[in-house]
Amino acid sequence: MAAVRDAVGPGFPISLRFSQWKEIDYGARIVDTPGELETLLGILRDAGVDLFHASARRFWIPEWEGSDLGIAGWTKKLTDAAVVAVGSVGYDLDVMDSLRTRKEANPTGRAGLAELLRRFNAGEFDLMSVGRGQIADPQWVTKVRDGRFDEIRPFRRADVRSQAAP
Ligand SMILES: Cc1cc2nc3c(=O)[nH]c(=O)nc-3n(C[C@H](O)[C@H](O)[C@H](O)COP(=O)(O)O)c2cc1C
Numbered sequence: 001m002a003a004v005r006d007a008v009g010p011g012f013p014i015s016l017r018f019s020q021w022k023e024i025d026y027g028a029r030i031v032d033t034p035g036e037l038e039t040l041l042g043i044l045r046d047a048g049v050d051l052f053h054a055s056a057r058r059f060w061i062p063e064w065e066g067s068d069l070g071i072a073g074w075t076k077k078l079t080d081a082a083v084v085a086v087g088s089v090g091y092d093l094d095v096m097d098s099l100r101t102r103k104e105a106n107p108t109g110r111a112g113l114a115e116l117l118r119r120f121n122a123g124e125f126d127l128m129s130v131g132r133g134q135i136a137d138p139q140w141v142t143k144v145r146d147g148r149f150d151e152i153r154p155f156r157r158a159d160v161r162s163q164a165a166p
Contacts, residue, residue, distance in 0.1 A: 005048030014048050015084075019055035020063065020071050023096065034064060038078040051082040053129065057094035059087035060115050073124035086129035089116060090140075091155065095131060100165045104157060105132065109149045135159055 004014060018040075022028040031037040041052065054072040063071045072085030088094050090112055093105035116128060133140040136155035143152050157165075 001044055001047035001049060013050045015051040015053055016044060016049045017053035017055055017084075021055070021057065026057070026096075034074055034078065037074055041075060041079045041081070045079055045081055049081055051084065052079065053084040053086065054125075056085070056087040057096060059085045059089065059128070060119070061087075069124060070119075073119065076124055076126075082126045083124075084127040084129050085119075085125040086131065089113075089128060089130050090133045090144075090152075098132060098155065098157060099160065099163050102157075102165065105155055107149075107152065107154050110147070113144070132159075 001014070001016070008014065018030065020029055020031070031040055044052075052075050054070075054075045056071050059070050059072065061070055062068045063074050067074075069077065070085065070087075072083050075081075076083040090108055091098070091105035092108055092112075093101075093103060097103060098105050119125065120128065130140060132155040133152075136159055137143070137153040140152060143149070
């Protein structure tokens with residue numbers, strides 16, 4: 001990361017995405033405790049990261065007992081960098097169930113955004129990332145902003161045929 005910072009200079013924003021899970025092992029962890037996360041984030045922040053993107057399959061799942069913060073919320077709490085959250089915005093199945101099973105994810109509509117808003121308003125993250133929603137409908141953000149939920153084209157497994165289970 002320090003080498004990246006050296007290469008791009010001081011004014012260029014660096015975003016780093018990290019994941020507390022792996023496709024072949026949902027239980028895989030790069031850190032086991034908030035203390036370990038703080039150490040990791042501190043090293044990366046000092047080396048030049050401006051924004052952390054904390055990957056999760058479902059953004060609302062608590063990362064550790066004793067708090068309802070997800071991995072993005074913990075990241076926000078433990079660093080002064082900007083934080084992006086991700087994971088199943090607008091859908092009732094996570095990305096791996098979408099890609100690996102024959103089930104289609106159902107849109108959760110306006111109601112599905114309540115928990116996102118609650119956490120955003122609580123300051124748990126600065127930005128929210130949307131994967132399948134944007135793949136299915138490039139106008140997703142505009143339509144959500146305008147409350148046109150009925151006009152959103154739903155994600156279908158066939159949208160990513162080469163990645164999805166047959
Ligand atoms: C077809 C497809 C390809 C993806 N490729 C990558 C990738 O190369 N790197 C990555 O970090 N995440 C990748 N993702 C994961 C997304 O970045 C995102 O974390 C995931 O789709 C969860 O967000 P969603 O629930 O809004 O879809 C991919 C997702 C999909 C559906």
